[in-house]
Amino acid sequence: MRSAKDFFRPLAVGAPQPLTEIPFRPSRMIHFFDPGNEKMAAKVPDLAPRVDVLLGNLEDAVRADRKEASRAGLVAVAKATDFGDTQLWTRVNSLDSPWGLDDLLTLVTEIGDKLDVIMVPKVEGAEDIHYVDRLLAQLEAKAGLTRPILVHAILETARGVANVEEIAGASPRMQGMSLGPADLAASRRMKTTRVGGGHPGYLVRTDPVGDDLTAGRHTYQQDLWHYTIARMVDACAAHGILPYYGPFGDIRDVVACEDQFRNAFLLGCVGAWSLHPAQIEIARRVFSPSPADVSWARKVIAAMGDGTGAVMIDGKMQDDATVKQCRVVAELADALAAKDPELAKAYAEVSDD
Ligand SMILES: CC(C)(COP(=O)(O)OP(=O)(O)OC[C@H]1O[C@@H](n2cnc3c(N)ncnc32)[C@H](O)[C@@H]1OP(=O)(O)O)[C@@H](O)C(=O)NCCC(=O)NCCSC(=O)C[C@](C)(O)C(=O)O
């Protein structure tokens, strides 16, 4: 195990200094596109101002015979596009695949100055992050990069979930984590065939009334992902990194997508993936606190003065702990408003009330 004193030393001569804190940058939607798909790649300049993160996906959903084309497409798109303050991420192929190594070698040396975060799929434990950590340091030194590329792990194997805390703390590069519900379901031998979301068979039923076991009994669908998201949120919060929901595969069902995203938002996630342009606005709506919640949070913060003691506002007790919750909402609103002029206006209007 590395000494805590060595943790923030570069892992290769000439590599940039690791960050001591992960900066919070709005990332409500991580928008996936296949850079080898000409139609999708052509939409990137228009999409860039509409999303917080654009992610060139090289892994699953890209056919094996299109892997090299997608990698080359990402290099071309990154070089040709001015992303403004929108982040550029990539999801590379898994470390055991025929393409993962070349993805890292090519992308860091060719477009490392444009890449903010590399998403690593199917992370099983800290050893996977340590491997990427050292390799990235070597490549950053070779490419002459001056800021470290951050790493995002997908939680999509049973072993990854079992090791979630050690993954979150494996490197100062760790930026965050996303749930990968499809691979995780397969890894766990769950019996779903969907990408995220609920299942009508996963339910609880009210007790029978009398002897009739069928009449008058209500069922309530349960959230298949609650346990994993909650574990991921705790691991991320404990290590100062950011948790994300992940993908929702039923593109047509914008209603259930919004519900799934909102559950994740309320539990502590900062964003989700958008797989289709239709999901971008859903993520923006869900992962931006409502103006009413921001107004309430500011009211509590103002009433609480130095943040200690107890006061009553509209019949509800407020104290040191509620003011901390309100600061979470108000600080998120401030960070989002700095990037999103529409939100800035909506949040300013409620504070004028
Ligand atoms: C679902 C698909 C096939 C439907 O694509 P489509 O063309 O059939 O849909 P459409 O509604 O007809 O598309 C309308 C227009 O939007 C475009 N379009 C469509 N999508 C995008 C996009 N993302 N970005 C930019 N443009 C997009 C599309 O090209 C078309 O353009 P056009 O009007 O000019 O003809 C398509 O949206 C797609 O390929 N999306 C990305 C899929 C993806 O990245 N999957 C992997 C992430 S999920 C995952 O890996 C799981 C995980 C975490 O690993 C695990 O749980 O284990």
Ligand SMILES: [Mg+2]
């Ligand atoms: Mg996957």
